[in-house]
Amino acid sequence: MRILLVDDHNLFRNGLKMLIDTIPGYRVAGEASNGKEFLEMILKEKYDIIMLDIEMPELNGIEAAKIAIQMDKSLKIITLTMYGEEEYFDQMVKAGVKGFLLKNSDIQEVKTAIDVVYLGGTYYSQELMQNMLKNLKQVNVSKTNTLEFSARESEILHLICEGCSNQIIGEKLFISKRTVEKHRANLLFKTNSKNTADLVIYAIKNHIVTL
Amino acid sequence: MRILLVDDHNLFRNGLKMLIDTIPGYRVAGEASNGKEFLEMILKEKYDIIMLDIEMPELNGIEAAKIAIQMDKSLKIITLTMYGEEEYFDQMVKAGVKGFLLKNSDIQEVKTAIDVVYLGGTYYSQELMQNMLKNLKQVNVSKTNTLEFSARESEILHLICEGCSNQIIGEKLFISKRTVEKHRANLLFKTNSKNTADLVIYAIKNHIVTL
DNA sequence: TTCCCTTTAAGTATTTATACCCATCAGTTT
DNA sequence: AAACTGATGGGTATAAATACTTAAAGGGAA
Numbered sequence: 166m167r168i169l170l171v172d173d174h175n176l177f178r179n180g181l182k183m184l185i186d187t188i189p190g191y192r193v194a195g196e197a198s199n200g201k202e203f204l205e206m207i208l209k210e211k212y213d214i215i216m217l218d219i220e221m222p223e224l225n226g227i228e229a230a231k232i233a234i235q236m237d238k239s240l241k242i243i244t245l246t247m248y249g250e251e252e253y254f255d256q257m258v259k260a261g262v263k264g265f266l267l268k269n270s271d272i273q274e275v276k277t278a279i280d281v282v283y284l285g286g287t288y289y290s291q292e293l294m295q296n297m298l299k300n301l302k303q304v305n306v307s308k309t310n311t312l313e314f315s316a317r318e319s320e321i322l323h324l325i326c327e328g329c330s331n332q333i334i335g336e337k338l339f340i341s342k343r344t345v346e347k348h349r350a351n352l353l354f355k356t357n358s359k360n361t362a363d364l365v366i367y368a369i370k371n372h373i374v375t376l
Numbered sequence: 377m378r379i380l381l382v383d384d385h386n387l388f389r390n391g392l393k394m395l396i397d398t399i400p401g402y403r404v405a406g407e408a409s410n411g412k413e414f415l416e417m418i419l420k421e422k423y424d425i426i427m428l429d430i431e432m433p434e435l436n437g438i439e440a441a442k443i444a445i446q447m448d449k450s451l452k453i454i455t456l457t458m459y460g461e462e463e464y465f466d467q468m469v470k471a472g473v474k475g476f477l478l479k480n481s482d483i484q485e486v487k488t489a490i491d492v493v494y495l496g497g498t499y500y501s502q503e504l505m506q507n508m509l510k511n512l513k514q515v516n517v518s519k520t521n522t523l524e525f526s527a528r529e530s531e532i533l534h535l536i537c538e539g540c541s542n543q544i545i546g547e548k549l550f551i552s553k554r555t556v557e558k559h560r561a562n563l564l565f566k567t568n569s570k571n572t573a574d575l576v577i578y579a580i581k582n583h584i585v586t587l
Numbered sequence: 588t589t590c591c592c593t594t595t596a597a598g599t600a601t602t603t604a605t606a607c608c609c610a611t612c613a614g615t616t617t
Numbered sequence: 618a619a620a621c622t623g624a625t626g627g628g629t630a631t632a633a634a635t636a637c638t639t640a641a642a643g644g645g646a647a
Contacts, residue, residue, distance in 0.1 A: 176392060176395070176456075176479050176480070180395050183391060183394040268385035272387070315623060315624085328577070330570075330571065332603080341626050341627085346603095346626095350606075350607095359539050360541065362536050362575075362576050365573050370587055528593075528594065551595070555596055557635080564635080571635080589647085593642105593644085594643085597639080597640085600636080601636075604634080605631080606630080607628100609628080611626090613624085614622085616619100616622095
């Protein structure tokens with residue numbers, strides 16, 4: 166079993182690696198410390214299971230998962246989450262993530278989750294599900310308030326928030342400036358924004374980009 | 377060396393325990409998953425070093441450290457922190473914490489910190505200090521180099537972040553659109569931004585506007 | 588008072604962004 | 618097979634933002 170760990174905290178990653186490596190037949194075959202690194206790594210090599218953190222610099226787990234699964238639907242991703250990140254649950258499930266584990270789990274539960282997901286199933290932390298049922302109302306609110314972006318749109322939204330003009334974005338993505346304009350118009354429409362400032366604020370409020 | 381780990385995430389705690397236990401002469405002699413548990417444990421038993429997380433349920437690391445050190449000033453506590461928690465640094469130092477480590481550290485740095493603190497010194501993560509100095513510099517620059525905004529500029533920056541165009545801003549403030557353009561150009565220059573997106577990000581990062 | 592800075596505003600030009608229209612192509616879904 | 622969606626990009630047009638210039642009025646400081 167070859168596992169890829171994606172988390173920005175070295176200590177956590179190294180610790181989890183030791184825990185996993187002690188299980189016979191399970192091996193951490195790769196590590197990444199943010200979403201971008203993760204995407205690069207899965208392009209180069211295949212992994213049986215990916216354990217993915219949510220909050221990370223550069224590119225967060227949600228966006229990374231969306232892009233990754235769009236590239237390869239057979240990816241088996243288990244999300245690692247902390248209390249208070251339940252709001253991302255539905256986004257991740259929609260993206261095609263196969264498991265959801267609290268960082269509060271013990272190594273036995275991690276092993277169970279890996280096994281289940283490896284065999285093609287899904288595993289959602291018991292504790293997390295109970296917690297979510299408590300906060301069901303909040304989840305519903307955030308469901309209606311969060312929009313779906315295509316991978317391309319997310320990509321462009323990020324670049325906009327980095328201060329890139331349509332021209333520059335086009336050059337970076339090897340597409341026409343006109344296409345960028347079109348995507349941008351769609352973003353404005355979807356987010357109900359009048360202009361760039363509105364759009365940037367939206368992206369930050371909805372945790373689509375990180376400061 | 378008997379170490380007490382305090383962190384609410386089982387996986388992180390277990391992982392760090394494994395990492396520490398592999399160092400000859402170092403042993404995790406106790407674990408607690410929140411501030412209250414931690415306080416109970418140090419009443420019952422003595423530990424050489426305490427590694428303390430900040431964000432925890434029941435009682436967080438800051439409050440717990442204050443209480444603990446008030447009870448026993450000889451306690452040797454090293455705080456474990458994530459990026460973005462630098463704001464707690466001075467509170468923790470004031471409370472009497474002896475070390476500050478990023479969860480991004482490697483096990484070698486953890487060992488160094490433990491050694492230094494055990495011998496009666498203090499250890500503050502290099503990376504953390506650099507990060508704090510950067511923020512300090514920014515504050516200083518903004519104070520000394522007149523990177524402050526005039527009242528009018530602030531007013532206009534706020535309206536920009538609400539998605540207003542120059543035209544609209546002019547109408548709201550009863551001034552010419554051209555004047556707004558001028559202020560806006562000054563804002564771009566002062567903040568070293570290329571465009572609106574840049575400017576909005578700057579405003580949010582520097583807490584000039586609130587979301 | 589003189590000097591500096593802010594605020595005000597206009598001239599001129601270029602670059603970007605926004606708003607519609609349209610079409611093609613590749614996938615997916617139904 | 619037909620319908621739908623996302624990504625691509627062209628046409629045309631206007632609105633908005635950016636760049637660089639000048640300049641006048643008023644307040645506060647040296």
